[in-house]
Amino acid sequence: MPVEDRQRVSDAPRATDGSEWEVFVREASTDPMRHVGSVTAETWDIAYEQAATLFSFTAEDLWLCPADAVHRFTPSTLDEAATAAGD
Amino acid sequence: MISVSKLLCGLDAEGDGLRYDAANESDKEQISEKKQRRPVVVWNTTRGCNLYCEHCYASACDSGADGEFSTREGKRLLDDLADYGVPVVLFSGGEPLVRSDLVDLVDYAADVGLRPVLSTNGTLITAERAQQLADAGLAYAGISVDGMAETNDHFRGQDGAFDAAVRGIEHCLDAGLKTGLRYTITQHNRDDLRDIVDLLADTGLDRFCFYHLAYGGRGADISDTDLSTAERREAVREVCDLTRAYHEDGHEIETLLVGNYADAGYITEYARREMSEERARTVRRYLETNGGDPAGERVADIDYQGNVHLNQFWQSYSLGNVRDRSFGAIWEDDSNPLVNALRSRDDRLQGRCTDCQYADICKGGSPLRSLAIHDDPFAPDPQCYLTPDERAPDTGGLQPTNAD
Numbered sequence: 001m002p003v004e005d006r007q008r009v010s011d012a013p014r015a016t017d018g019s020e021w022e023v024f025v026r027e028a029s030t031d032p033m034r035h036v037g038s039v040t041a042e043t044w045d046i047a048y049e050q051a052a053t054l055f056s057f058t059a060e061d062l063w064l065c066p067a068d069a070v071h072r073f074t075p076s077t078l079d080e081a082a083t084a085a086g087d
Numbered sequence: 088m089i090s091v092s093k094l095l096c097g098l099d100a101e102g103d104g105l106r107y108d109a110a111n112e113s114d115k116e117q118i119s120e121k122k123q124r125r126p127v128v129v130w131n132t133t134r135g136c137n138l139y140c141e142h143c144y145a146s147a148c149d150s151g152a153d154g155e156f157s158t159r160e161g162k163r164l165l166d167d168l169a170d171y172g173v174p175v176v177l178f179s180g181g182e183p184l185v186r187s188d189l190v191d192l193v194d195y196a197a198d199v200g201l202r203p204v205l206s207t208n209g210t211l212i213t214a215e216r217a218q219q220l221a222d223a224g225l226a227y228a229g230i231s232v233d234g235m236a237e238t239n240d241h242f243r244g245q246d247g248a249f250d251a252a253v254r255g256i257e258h259c260l261d262a263g264l265k266t267g268l269r270y271t272i273t274q275h276n277r278d279d280l281r282d283i284v285d286l287l288a289d290t291g292l293d294r295f296c297f298y299h300l301a302y303g304g305r306g307a308d309i310s311d312t313d314l315s316t317a318e319r320r321e322a323v324r325e326v327c328d329l330t331r332a333y334h335e336d337g338h339e340i341e342t343l344l345v346g347n348y349a350d351a352g353y354i355t356e357y358a359r360r361e362m363s364e365e366r367a368r369t370v371r372r373y374l375e376t377n378g379g380d381p382a383g384e385r386v387a388d389i390d391y392q393g394n395v396h397l398n399q400f401w402q403s404y405s406l407g408n409v410r411d412r413s414f415g416a417i418w419e420d421d422s423n424p425l426v427n428a429l430r431s432r433d434d435r436l437q438g439r440c441t442d443c444q445y446a447d448i449c450k451g452g453s454p455l456r457s458l459a460i461h462d463d464p465f466a467p468d469p470q471c472y473l474t475p476d477e478r479a480p481d482t483g484g485l486q487p488t489n490a491d
Contacts, residue, residue: 012154012392014392014408037405037423041403053464058428077163
C-alpha cells in the first residue's frame with residue numbers, strides 16, 4: 001500500500017479512568033508476538049495483572065506498551081482528526 | 088436476553104426471529120427473519136450524564152470525555168456498522184440525551200438500515216424530544232428505573248429522578264414509541280419489583296427488562312448489594328409468576344431477564360414444575376437456539392472513545408479501536424485467543440458447569456463476573472443459583488432436545 005494511502009490516527013485519549021495499555025502475547029516460544037487488544041489501568045503492574053488474568057491460559061510471553069506511545073497509521077477514514085502520514 | 092413471556096406464555100415479539108430463530112412462528116413484525124449472524128452493538132455515545140447511578144458500568148459523570156465522537160465521526164461509525172450487517176445499534180451512554188445531535192444520529196442510523204434503539208434514564212425526555220426521536224425512526228426506548236421513588240432516587244443520586252423518568256416514559260408512549268423498563272435487581276430494590284410493574288403497567292408500559300447486576304464499572308463496587316442465591320431464586324420466580332398472572336388476566340406484558348444465563352436452566356425447571364413437561368421441552372428448544380451468554384458473540388460494545396468491548400459491561404478490556412480499523416475487521420479477527428476461547432467456551436467450562444445439564448444453554452454465565460470474583464473468565468459464574476438437583480443430568484430434568 002502506498003505511504004500516502006494511510007493517515008495517522010489522532011492522539012485522542014483512549015481511556016478516562018487510568019491509561020490504556022496495548023497487550024501483546026506469544027503463545028509458544030517459536031510464535032510471533034501478537035497484539036491482542038488493550039486493558040485500562042493506572043499503572044503497568046496493574047495492567048500486567050489484568051492482562052495476565054485474561055491471557056495466562058494461553059500466553060507464554062506477555063508484553064505491555066502504553067497506548068499513547070504507539071503511533072498508528074491506517075487507511076481507515078473514520079478519525080476526523082487524523083493527519084496525513086507524513087505530517 | 089431471555090424472554091419469559093415468550094417462553095412461558097407464548098407471547099410473540101419483534102425479537103423472536105433474532106433471538107430464537109422463530110420469526111415464522113410469530114405474528115409480530117420481526118427485527119430479523121433469521122437468527123442474528125452479527126452482534127447487536129451498544130454504542131456509548133458519551134460519558135456525560137445528568138445522574139450518578141451506583142451501578143453504572145460506564146462510570147459516567149457530569150461531563151463528557153476527551154476523544155468522544157463528533158457527529159460526523161458518529162455517522163461514519165454508523166456507516167461502518169451498517170456495512171458489516173449489524174442488525175441493531177443501541178444508543179447508550181452515559182446518558183445519550185445529553186448529546187444535542189442524538190436525534191440526528193438516530194435518523195442517520197435508520198436511514199442506513201440499522202434499527203436504532205435507546206437506553207436512557209428517561210429524565211431528559213420531553214414531549215418534544217420524544218416526538219423528534221419517534222419521527223427520526225427510533226424503534227425502541229428502554230428507560231431505567233430501579234425501584235419506587237425513594238429507592239430509585241437514592242440509587243440514582245438525585246431527588247425527583249423517579250418522577251422525571253415516569254414523565255419520560257409517558258412522553259415516549261404518547262409519541263407512539265415502543266417503550267420498556269430497565270430494572271437492575273439488587274437487595275435495595277427487590278421488594279419494589281412487583282409494585283413497579285403494577286405502577287408502570289397502569290401507565291400503558293408493556294415491556295419490562297430485569298437485569299442481574301453486572302460486575303463492571305461502578306457495578307463491581309456494589310457487588311456486596313447483589314442478591315443472595317435464595318433472593319435471586321425468589322426474584323426470578325416472582326418475574327415468572329407475575330408474567331403468567333398478567334397474561335392470565337389478559338394483559339400481555341413482555342418480560343425479559345438479562346445478564347445471567349442460569350435463568351435458562353431455572354425457567355426450564357420452572358416450566359416443568361409449574362406448567363408441563365411439554366412446555367419445558369418447548370422452553371429448552373428455544374433456549375438452545377438462543378445460545379447462552381452472548382459476550383463476544385451476539386453483543387458488542389463501542390465506548391465513547393471508540394474502543395470495542397466484548398459486551399457493554401466489560402469496559403476494562405478492549406479488542407481494538409474503530410478509529411484504527413473497521414468494527415467488522417476487529418470483531419472477525421480470529422487471531423485473538425481470548426475471543427476464540429469465548430466463542431468456543433463449551434470446551435473450557437470448569438467446576439460445577441462441567442456436568443451441568445444446562446451448560447449448553449447457559450455457557451457458564453457471565454465471564455465478567457467470573458473474572459471479577461475468580462480471576463478467571465471461564466470459571467463458573469458466581470451468580471449461578473441452580474441447585475445441585477437442577478444441574479444434575481440424572482435427576483429427571485430435561486436433556487438437550489437433540490438427545491431425545
